[in-house]
Amino acid sequence: xxxxxxxxxxxxxxxxxxxxxxxxxxxxxxxxxxxxxxxxxxxxxxxxxxxxxxxxxxxxxxxxxxxxxxxxxxxxxxxxxxxxxxxxxxxxxxxxxxxxxxxxxxxxxxxxxxxxxxxxxxxxxxxxxxxxxxxxxxxxxxxxxxxxxxxxxxxxxxxxxxxxxxxxxxxxxxxxxxxxxxxxxxxxxxxxxxxxxxxxxxxxxxxxxxxxxxxxxxxxxxxxxxxxxxxxxxxxxxxxxxxxxxxxxxxxxxxxxxxxxxxxxxxxxxxxxxxxxxxxxxxxxxxxxxxxxxxxxxxxxxxxxxxxxxxxxxxxxxxxxxxxxxxxxxxxxxxxxxxxxxxxxxxxxxxxxxxxxxxxxxxxxxxxxxxxxxxxxxxxxxxxxxxxxxxxxxxxxxxxxxxxxxxxxxxxxxxxxxxxxxxxxxxxxxxxxxxxxxxxxxxxxxxxxxxxxxxxxxxxxxxxxxxxxxxxxxxxxxxxxxxxxxxxxxxxxxxxxxxxxxxxxxxxxxxxxxxxxxxxxxxxxxxxxx
Ligand code: FE
Ligand code: CA
Numbered sequence: 001x002x003x004x005x006x007x008x009x010x011x012x013x014x015x016x017x018x019x020x021x022x023x024x025x026x027x028x029x030x031x032x033x034x035x036x037x038x039x040x041x042x043x044x045x046x047x048x049x050x051x052x053x054x055x056x057x058x059x060x061x062x063x064x065x066x067x068x069x070x071x072x073x074x075x076x077x078x079x080x081x082x083x084x085x086x087x088x089x090x091x092x093x094x095x096x097x098x099x100x101x102x103x104x105x106x107x108x109x110x111x112x113x114x115x116x117x118x119x120x121x122x123x124x125x126x127x128x129x130x131x132x133x134x135x136x137x138x139x140x141x142x143x144x145x146x147x148x149x150x151x152x153x154x155x156x157x158x159x160x161x162x163x164x165x166x167x168x169x170x171x172x173x174x175x176x177x178x179x180x181x182x183x184x185x186x187x188x189x190x191x192x193x194x195x196x197x198x199x200x201x202x203x204x205x206x207x208x209x210x211x212x213x214x215x216x217x218x219x220x221x222x223x224x225x226x227x228x229x230x231x232x233x234x235x236x237x238x239x240x241x242x243x244x245x246x247x248x249x250x251x252x253x254x255x256x257x258x259x260x261x262x263x264x265x266x267x268x269x270x271x272x273x274x275x276x277x278x279x280x281x282x283x284x285x286x287x288x289x290x291x292x293x294x295x296x297x298x299x300x301x302x303x304x305x306x307x308x309x310x311x312x313x314x315x316x317x318x319x320x321x322x323x324x325x326x327x328x329x330x331x332x333x334x335x336x337x338x339x340x341x342x343x344x345x346x347x348x349x350x351x352x353x354x355x356x357x358x359x360x361x362x363x364x365x366x367x368x369x370x371x372x373x374x375x376x377x378x379x380x381x382x383x384x385x386x387x388x389x390x391x392x393x394x395x396x397x398x399x400x401x402x403x404x405x406x407x408x409x410x411x412x413x414x415x416x417x418x419x420x421x422x423x424x425x426x427x428x429x430x431x432x433x434x435x436x437x438x439x440x441x442x443x444x445x446x447x448x449x450x451x452x453x454x455x456x457x458x459x460x461x462x463x464x465x466x467x468x469x470x471x472x473x474x475x476x477x478x479x480x481x482x483x484x485x486x487x488x489x490x491x492x493x494x495x496x497x498x499x500x501x502x503x504x505x506x507x508x509x510x511x512x513x514x515x516x517x518x519x520x521x522x523x524x525x526x527x528x529x530x
Pocket of ligand 1: 160187248425454
């Protein structure tokens with residue numbers, strides 16, 4: 001533990017140094033930057049985005065890429081100045097903040113501007129200018145004052161958007177909706193190819209399935225190709241996002257420092273470093289998250305007035321390695337475990353002990369009306385009763401029972417009430433009650449869980465869905481046949497959860513409908529059908 005902590009501190013320190021070097025190199029380069037650099041192609045092809053709202057600050061993102069599917073984005077190997085401005089109105093007659101930042105080739109000419117000195121609870125408009133061209137206008141919002149008795153918070157919860165499995169209709173709908181925040185809980189890109197019979201469109205490039213064959217350029221081009229989707233860009237431009245990642249941003253089913261079926265661990269770590277770097281370069285995340293080699297600090301805490309505290313968790317980077325990965329203990333490429341007793345180990349961790357302790361302390365000290373734990377996957381157990389006997393999903397909390405028990409213990413404290421878990425990953429809409437001892441029907445219900453289906457990624461079969469539902473009666477709702485997202489309306493009295501969906505696959509003209517509505521009343525853990 002101590003060695004690991006020391007290592008973490010050293011990596012943070014090194015990351016800070018690396019960032020400073022980027023900045024000082026930037027300052028130097030700025031004086032040399034070709035002020036006359038101009039682009040005939042639109043350098044803002046990947047759009048604009050914002051994220052991580054605080055009461056007085058917001059992060060703005062863009063990346064200059066006039067030829068987005070080229071390894072260098074069509075940019076020169078030189079620093080380019082980017083002018084940014086934030087206004088109180090959409091016409092930019094009242095500019096409240098502006099500045100110049102340098103887009104560096106070392107970070108693919110991406111910029112992450114932390115704009116400070118803003119007013120709490122306000123809508124702002126922002127745009128960039130570079131190479132004689134202006135970006136589209138983005139809209140964003142700061143968090144309210146932490147002491148303000150906020151009456152309403154509206155959030156969209158989304159995850160899992162395999163580009164080849166369907167169209168991003170959810171993003172089109174969310175972009176047009178009046179939400180304060182978009183919570184994206186992982187699988188933003190997929191580096192796997194869809195089988196031919198379910199493919200509705202194609203990735204710009206094929207990623208090598210082996211980590212040794214993947215380069216930073218591959219990950220950059222892949223990210224850029226996702227951002228070329230009109231609906232995804234519109235959703236980023238419309239609202240601030242909070243980001244959580246899962247496995248597919250790097251490689252299917254990876255856990256911490258390892259990935260299933262990968263013998264060359266050094267090659268995997270190198271691929272993880274490239275994936276994290278490309279992720280940083282394409283997401284509206286704080287500049288303090290700049291990765292150093294294969295590490296990137298992802299967890300976060302946010303507050304929406306007195307109404308809500310939110311924690312965004314990293315369940316991948318610090319997770320213990322998968323167990324029982326050999327046949328016959330592992331089935332379906334290691335996704336399902338059969339008779340694997342080793343997962344019961346009480347030291348096993350899903351979040352890393354540091355993040356666990358940080359979350360427990362934060363929850364215990366929170367005085368908000370609601371506590372939202374925003375993480376990747378489903379916390380509620382889903383034991384699979386198959387004809388072979390019980391199977392366990394290797395990728396989720398079920399394969400880390402001791403870590404889940406510690407989590408439940410942390411939220412069972414008398415001060416820690418009105419906890420709602422928000423997740424994704426499992427490609428199905430889920431509403432579930434969470435008990436202190438998750439599989440003991442006599443144990444008290446202490447929290448609620450809302451899991452969103454995928455934006456596009458294919459779900460389980462109805463047969464598998466039935467096996468899973470039978471295993472846990474506290475799962476009130478579970479449907480894997482539709483793609484979509486969840487809208488959450490939070491007031492001091494209740495959280496209203498509207499599950500939106502459309503049949504698989506999502507077609508260009510698909511429309512979403514409400515599949516189900518559940519309500520969580522404050523002071524009464526658990527969900528009720530509305
Ligand atoms: Fe997924
Ligand atoms: Ca996943």
